[in-house]
Amino acid sequence: MECILVGTGGMMPMPYRMLASLAVRLNGKVYLFDAGEGAQINWKKARIGVRGLRLIAVTHLHADHCLGIPGMLMLKAQMEAPEPITIIGPPGIREFVIQCRKTLEFQINYPIDFIEWPGDKTGIAFSDEHLRILWEPVKHTRFCLGYRLEEFDRPGRFDSQKALALGLPMGPLWGKLQSGRSVAAPDGRMISPEHVLGPTRRGRHIAYVVDTRPVPSIISLCKEADMAFLEGMFLVEHSEHADEKGHLTATEAAGIAKKANPARLVLVHISPRYEKSDLARLEEEAAAIFKSVQAGRDLDVFEVRFPE
Numbered sequence: 001m002e003c004i005l006v007g008t009g010g011m012m013p014m015p016y017r018m019l020a021s022l023a024v025r026l027n028g029k030v031y032l033f034d035a036g037e038g039a040q041i042n043w044k045k046a047r048i049g050v051r052g053l054r055l056i057a058v059t060h061l062h063a064d065h066c067l068g069i070p071g072m073l074m075l076k077a078q079m080e081a082p083e084p085i086t087i088i089g090p091p092g093i094r095e096f097v098i099q100c101r102k103t104l105e106f107q108i109n110y111p112i113d114f115i116e117w118p119g120d121k122t123g124i125a126f127s128d129e130h131l132r133i134l135w136e137p138v139k140h141t142r143f144c145l146g147y148r149l150e151e152f153d154r155p156g157r158f159d160s161q162k163a164l165a166l167g168l169p170m171g172p173l174w175g176k177l178q179s180g181r182s183v184a185a186p187d188g189r190m191i192s193p194e195h196v197l198g199p200t201r202r203g204r205h206i207a208y209v210v211d212t213r214p215v216p217s218i219i220s221l222c223k224e225a226d227m228a229f230l231e232g233m234f235l236v237e238h239s240e241h242a243d244e245k246g247h248l249t250a251t252e253a254a255g256i257a258k259k260a261n262p263a264r265l266v267l268v269h270i271s272p273r274y275e276k277s278d279l280a281r282l283e284e285e286a287a288a289i290f291k292s293v294q295a296g297r298d299l300d301v302f303e304v305r306f307p308e
C-alpha cells in the first residue's frame, strides 16, 4: 500500500504547496481523499495514472477540498473505456458534481456512483474486494467527515510442517486451504483451514482527517492505525485561528495521536501563511507530544507495511 500526498496545503493552492489531497494506491486501484483546486496538477507530477482511480472520498463541501473533482473526472474521461468511479462524501456532494457537469457541459464516458452520508452516527461508507472505508463526522464550520481506510485482514501464515504431518502433500490442496476452504486428505479425513493456518493477520489501516477541532471521533478514526494523516494547520502562536475557523493546530493533532496511538503521524492541510522553512517548527511542536510525526510535503510517498 502506497500513500501519496497529492497536496498538503489548506485554504488556497500555493506555488510551493497544493491543497490537501491523499491518494492511496493498493492492488492497482487508487482511492483519493479530497481533491481541491488544481488536484490534477500534482496528480500528474506524481505520475499516479488515472485509470486506476476507483474512488474519491470528500471530507466536506469547502472549495479547497472539492473544486478539483471536475478536473479529475474530466481527466479520467480521456481514457478509453474507463471503469466506474464512486464518490462518497457529505450530503450535497452529488448535487455539486451533477451541477458542475451540467453547467460546464462536460461528458463522462463511465458511470459515477454517489454515496452520501446518510445521517447515521458511524459505519462503513464503502467497501470492495480489498478494503473498506469508514467515516465519522468531525467538527468544522460546516458538516465534515473524517475517514479511515482498512484493508481486509489476511489469512494466517500457512504451516507447511503441520500440513505434511497431517498427510497433505504439497500441491493444490495447500492452495485451497490457504484460500479458506476445507479439503479431504488422501486418507479421507477432512482438514479445515484452522488446522494449518496461524492467526489471522491484520490488514493495513490508515486515517485521513482534516478541517476539524479536536473531537473524540478523530481518536476512533486514528486508533492504532498504521498511518494517520491529520490536519496540523497552525502553530500554537496562531491557535486562535484554529479555534475560530474550525481547525487543528499541530500540537492538537499530536495530542490526538497520543491518545489514538497510530504508528506514524503525518501533518497535512498546512496554512498558506507558513513557508517551507516553517514546517520544522510545526514538526517540533508536535514532536514534543507525539514522537513519530513529520510534516507532509507535496508528493511525499509513504510505503505502508503490514503491521507484523
Ligand SMILES: [Zn+2]
Binding pocket: 010, 011, 062, 064, 065, 211, 269
Ligand atoms: Zn480546508
Ligand SMILES: [Zn+2]
Binding pocket: 060, 062, 140, 211
Ligand atoms: Zn473547510
